[in-house]
Amino acid sequence: MKIIKDKVAKLSFVALLVAMTAAMFYAPTASAHGEKSQAAFMRMRTIHWFDLNWSKEEVPVNETMTISGKFLVFAGWPETVDKPEVSFLNVGIPGPVFIRAGSWIGGQLVPRSVSLELGEVYEFKVLLKARRPGDWHVHSMMNVQGGGPIIGPGKWVTITGSMSEFVNPVTTLTGQTINLENYALDNVYFWHAVWFAIAFAWLLFWIKRPLFVPRHIAVSTGKADSLISAGDKKIGMLFGVGTLVIVAASMGATNEKYPVTTPLQAGLLRGMKTYQMPEATxxxxxxxxxxxxxxxxxxxxxxxxxxxxxxxxxxxxxxxxxxxxxxxxxxxxxxxxxxxxxxxxxxxxxxxxxxxxxxxxxxxxxxxxxxxxxxxxxxxxxxxxxxxxxxxxxxxxxxxxxxxxxxxxxxxxx
Amino acid sequence: MSASQSAVRSRAEAVQVSRTFDWMILFTLFTAVLGGYHIHYMLTGGDWDFWTDWKDRRLWVTVAPIVSITFPAAVQACLWWRYRLPVGATLSVVALMIGEWINRYMNFWGWTYFPVNICFPSNLLPGAIVLDVILMLGNSMTLTAVVGGLAYGLLFYPGNWPVIAPLHVPVEYNGMMMTLADLQGYHYVRTGTPEYIRMVEKGTLRTFGKDVAPVSAFFSGFVSIIIYFLWHFFGRWFAKTDFIADDAS
Known part of the structure; x- marks a missing residue:
């Protein structure tokens, strides 16, 4: 009986390992956005999307496509959802498979949140630049503060090519043209490497010597002060002052290298231009x-x-x-x-x-x-x-x- | 072998066992802090640390030091008062930042393809090193809290400026001015993070003109002092050995 029990236990363990391994090797792509799970009344009584057009069904990497159309902000907006006083025109895609090269409501660029009026119709357009190959479900979408994402209709779009060829050139107001896809990345790695090196040096200085048992004995027997020598304090001073000097020097050098910087831009856009539908008779x-x-x-x-x-x-x-x-x-x-x-x-x-x-x-x-x-x-x-x-x-x-x-x-x- | 006999037979063997024990404890401590601190920081600092278009001169500067001085204070309390090791803050922050880099590289970039230059973590190391040095030189919790906590808040922004400054260069885009960091947030679509969720440049520090970062940093430093005290006591309480019989501590 014991042998049978042991075998069952062993086989169960093997089965568990196989299941875990299989789960690791099979991870299907989540392509859609759970739009069907969103409460029906949210989809039927908030934003009505119509006259939608996806300009392409297949688009190579670095090429663009648009989603355009109109949406009606429903006058009978449900009481249980916050009004769209702070909203953001978004697209429902699985991560940055496209970049959003532009988005407009009533012809105005809307990189920020907007205030929408109930009962009004707005014309919109989103310009997307293909980045990551695959078949993607591309939705129109409106995020509403206090209401959540209100997802519109989606259509499958195929991106072809290779992501390694993707470029995102941008010209700054200082006249420099950069590739935003990897801009300043070396700088990020450099400064993090510098500070990791200093931190590791500080840690190594201490952990190279006997640590827990002898030091605990010394502290417990009232000899704690003997654990920090004058030399240790000098090294500590060196690290402390060195840190302050590096921070100050690197900040000064950065200000010289980038004399023109501005704060992050934020704010709400109001008074969006509405679209006048022919008056209904x-x-x-x-x-x-x-x-x-x-x-x-x-x-x-x-x-x-x-x-x-x-x-x-x-x-x-x-x-x-x-x-x-x-x-x-x-x-x-x-x-x-x-x-x-x-x-x-x-x-x-x-x-x-x-x-x-x-x-x-x-x-x-x-x-x-x-x-x-x-x-x-x-x-x-x-x-x-x-x-x-x-x-x-x-x-x-x-x-x-x-x-x-x-x-x-x-x-x-x- | 009776219970009264030693487990080691020579001093050399004792030293070897002690070092093995050191590495085991150090590894365990490092990974435990990495996990706990990382979860804590993601829940409290979250998006401010995830995205460049959240790294502003008001709220990021204020929030990040306040919520990140926690584990350094607690681990310092344990390692200093038990072992006279002045590495608690640096060890914690190194663990956190290694965990963050693994997360940003494997998940943000490797899984969802956000470029690393939009989702790199904040640099907390200068403040941590200074915090350890002040504790070692002063041997005082109060001094470390007041001077170290303030320094931790003050050093955060200048310690990160060399990394984020290039992303604050302005750009004109379809008739609007924004920073490159803003443009990153706009270009690289985050379906679940609409623009209005961003908590940047909000507040009432309008009388300081464009120089709000130092004011925010000072405020952050002051609150960090209080948080340091609080978490230092958490650390001392957590490092107690009351559960071991005959231990007076």
Missing amino acids: VSVKVDDATYRVPGRAMQMTLTITNNGDSAVRLGEFNTAGVRFLDPAVHEDDTAYPDDLLAEEGLTVSDNSPLAPGETRTVEVTASDAAWEVYRLADLIYDPDSRFAGLLFFWDEKGNRQLVTVDAPLIPTFI
């Missing part, structure tokens, strides 16, 4: 909205009134970056990510042109696996069970109108 009232859990479909009863002078049809419902289209009205030609596009996901009980001055109540169904895949169905577990989104109408001339909807959502389980 269509008004929409949500009579009720239900989410049918087994059918992965959201159904809305909408009363739509056309106050314009041209007949309109509903072509798209966009929520949390998922686009439900009625192909009879609108088809996507922007190479929007497949998993976020339900090309035939929108059905309207009567989607014949709504004449000017006409009011009609219709049943609108947005159905697609994306509800489940993107965990938007989890909305029913949120603390404030409301949905929101963008409705896009097209008139006879092809003009588009944007109308927002925001209403309670009732789940149905049968």
